[in-house]
Amino acid sequence: MTDDARRAALRQSVSVAVATGLYGISFGALSVVAGLSTAQTMALSLLMFSGGSQFAFIGVIGSGGTAGAAIATAGLLGARNGLYGPQVTPLLAANGWRRPLAAQLTIDESTAVATAQADPAAGRLGFWWTGIGVFVMWNLFTLLGAVLGDALGDPRRYGLDAAAAAAFLALVWPRLSGPGAHLSRLVAGGAVAVALALTPFTPAGVPVLLAAAVAIVVGAVAPVRPVEART
Amino acid sequence: MSPTATWLAVVAASALVFGLKLLGHLVPEHWLAKPRVAQTAALVTVALLSALVAVQAATIGRELVADARLPALGVAAVALMLRAPFILVVVLAAATAAGLRALGMS
Structure with a gap:
């Protein structure tokens, strides 16, 4: 791994950790507003540690859903983390106690940074730095958000909801640009259409998961190309 | 509850x-040795992240909503096209939404 590759991976890790951590403040505040205690809110960020699942969970609880619905929705949305596992295990080669630790840190952000590196060693570095960095920042800012809670007022006022959308856009962007990403752009467009079309008719979190069906169908029928060069 | x-x-x-x-x-790991599995897994990631962008930017609960998040996302896209760093993209989006809401947009 060159120094440049190492620096690029570290820089991305820190940027992602800070950006993701910052919208942890909106999770903390929204969770308290949804009726969870500060301790319950912290338990979600420490133990569940998957932003989408956490937002989905408090969304169901906050709108009066049952415990069963909240668990199912969080689980459905968390299933994508299971899909990330096979993408990162070849980079990590984690065994023993590192394996459950790596599993807990396998989220959108750590997977995206790890797989965006051209060099496997830089990818490994990116995974751990992003995973641990997001974990620390996410929990610190969740606590801050929960404590501030009502005092902060509406996190929307600070544009934190828009920041979350922009963060996901920035994560998917490198996968959509450049030659060879034609199929990815097709799938992205299909996923957006499916997610928005299903939103009025399905519980929170389900449209995102069903959008994955687009990728599975395209993946099953499209001609297999050599692994796309990562940017 | x-x-x-x-x-x-x-x-x-x-x-x-x-x-x-x-x-x-x-x-x-040998599941990954099949190029189709690797390709499909990568496409699944793209689909989920793209769907998350859409849901985060244009929905509240079960409603489709067009509010300050959409122009903020547009600003983020322009910043990404100009190769702005991740943190700048996110900050610009938040500032855009916060600014538009301060001006009275929902």
Whole structure:
């Protein structure tokens, strides 16, 4: 791994950790507003540690859903983390106690940074730095958000909801640009259409998961190309 | 929901989400040797992240909503096209939405 590759991976890790951590403040505040205690809110960020699942969970609880619905929705949305596992295990080669630790840190952000590196060693570095960095920042800012809670007022006022959308856009962007990403752009467009079309008719979190069906169908029928060069 | 019931739900849902993560790490690596599996897994990531962008930017609950998040996302896209760093993209989006809401947009 060159120094440049190492620096690029570290820089991305820190940027992602800070950006993701910052919208942890909106999770903390929204969770308290949804009726969870500060301790319950912290338990979600420490133990569940998957932003989408956490937002989905408090969304169901906050709108009066049952415990069963909240668990199912969080689980459905968390299933994508299971899909990330096979993408990162070849980079990590984690065994023993590192394996459950790596599993807990396998989220959108750590997977995206790890797989965006051209060099496997830089990818490994990116995974751990992003995973641990997001974990620390996410929990610190969740606590801050929960404590501030009502005092902060509406996190929307600070544009934190828009920041979350922009963060996901920035994560998917490198996968959509450049030659060879034609199929990815097709799938992205299909996923957006499916997610928005299903939103009025399905519980929170389900449209995102069903959008994955687009990728599975395209993946099953499209001609297999050599692994796309990562940017 | 009682505090005890909420705690049980928090622990059960967290265990389920962790179990799914761990399952992904226990899948035999030779599954990945098949290019179609690797390609499909990459496309699934694209689909989920793209769907998350849409849901985060244009929905509230089960409603499709066009509010200050959409222009903010547009600003983020322009910043990405200009190769702005991640943190700048995110800050610009938040500032755009906050500014538009200060001006009275929803």
